Each structure stands twice: as C-alpha cells, then as structure tokens.
Amino acid sequence: MITAQRREEKAMGTWGTGPFDNDTAADFANALDDAGDEAREALIRGVLVRTVGATDCLGEAEEAVGAAAVLASQCPAGQPVNTGYGPKAPMPEFPTDLRTLAAEALARIAADDFGLVSNWVESGDAHRWLAMVAALRAVLDPPPPSMDIPLFDLGT
Numbered sequence: 360m361i362t363a364q365r366r367e368e369k370a371m372g373t374w375g376t377g378p379f380d381n382d383t384a385a386d387f388a389n390a391l392d393d394a395g396d397e398a399r400e401a402l403i404r405g406v407l408v409r410t411v412g413a414t415d416c417l418g419e420a421e422e423a424v425g426a427a428a429v430l431a432s433q434c435p436a437g438q439p440v441n442t443g444y445g446p447k448a449p450m451p452e453f454p455t456d457l458r459t460l461a462a463e464a465l466a467r468i469a470a471d472d473f474g475l476v477s478n479w480v481e482s483g484d485a486h487r488w489l490a491m492v493a494a495l496r497a498v499l500d501p502p503p504p505s506m507d508i509p510l511f512d513l514g515t
Contacts (some may be wrong), residue, residue, distance in 0.1 A: 373478045376488040378428035378495070379444040381478070383421035388446045391429070396451040403429065404457060410464040420468045420475050424492065427461035431498040434458065438498075462500035465492050 373381040379388050387406070391399050403426040410423040417423075429450055431437040440446065468475060469492050476485050 376484055376491055377442050377444075378424045378440070378491065379442050381421050384425040385444040387422040387425045388444060391446040391450070392448045399450060400453055400457075402426075403453065404460070407457065407460045407464045410467060411460060413467070417468060417471055417474050420471070423461070423464040423468060424475070424495070427465050427495050427499060429453075430457050430461045431495045434498045436498050436501065458499045462496050465496045465499070468492065469496075 375381075379385050387402075390402060394402055406419045406422040406426050409419050410417055425445070428440050429446065430453055432440045433450075433453060469489060476489060478485075478488075
C-alpha cells in the first residue's frame with residue numbers, strides 16, 4: 360500500500376489532471392517538438408508499444424497518456440491539445456493504427472491501481488484524471504454504432 364507521504368513525494372512533479380500536466384509528459388511534449396515528423400511517429404509508437412507490452416511497472420505511462428492525447432486530437436471527436444505544456448509544433452497526421460494502440464495503453468494505465476492514479480493526494484484529482492483518460496479512450500476507440508436501426512419500413 361502506498362502511504363500518504365509516498366503519494367506526496369510522487370505528486371511533486373504532477374501539477375494538474377491534464378495529459379501533459381506533469382514533468383515527464385511535459386518533457387515528452389518537448390521531445391516531440393524537437394523531433395522531425397518521422398521521429399515523432401517513432402516516439403509515440405515506442406512509448407505506446409512499451410506501455411502495452413510492459414510486464415510489471417508501466418515506466419512510460421505519463422508519456423503514453425500524452426501520446427494518446429496527441430493521437431486523440433486527430434480523431435473526428437478529438438479535442439486539440441492546447442495546454443501550455445503540450446507540444447507546440449504542428450504534428451503530422453499519424454497512422455490510424457496508433458489509435459488502437461493508444462486505447463490499449465490507456466486501458467493498461469487506468470487499470471494500474473498503484474501507477475499514475477496514486478499520484479494525487481486528493482482523491483478528487485485522481486477521479487478527474489481518470490475521467491480525462493476515459494474521455495481519451497472513448498475518442499480513440501469509440502463504441503460501434505447501435506444496431507437498433509430498422510432495416511426497412513413496413514408502413515402503416
């Protein structure tokens with residue numbers, strides 16, 4: 360179990376509940392800004408693949424959340440990444456297969472009880488952060504359309 364003191368130590372680099380509101384994710388945004396288009400795709404794919412494939416600690420979870428936010432911004436229902444700590448350079452259009460990978464990474468992160476969720480001393484912040492992750496997942500991997508559409512009208 361993580362003690363309150365341990366949570367406070369972990370939260371020192373976390374200042375908000377957005378995808379880039381921590382030191383590690385902000386550094387990842389800077390790396391994206393400094394990289395060329397091909398390198399940006401490799402950075403995003405790399406953190407997502409390593410997060411999905413991790414067998415123990417999700418060491419790049421903060422970067423994976425940031426990567427997912429960048430990808431979600433390119434989806435039809437996505438919101439632009441306009442935080443002061445996110446990437447400032449225009450991002451290229453990323454391959455759509457990364458969206459599924461990002462949704463898988465977010466599912467792993469959200470299920471990790473001792474990971475990023477434990478970063479907040481205030482439980483309300485953890486709930487807001489989880490809601491942000493759930494919103495990103497919904498944009499990246501939306502549910503299929505309802506099948507409750509009549510095939511034809513029998514008339515009256």
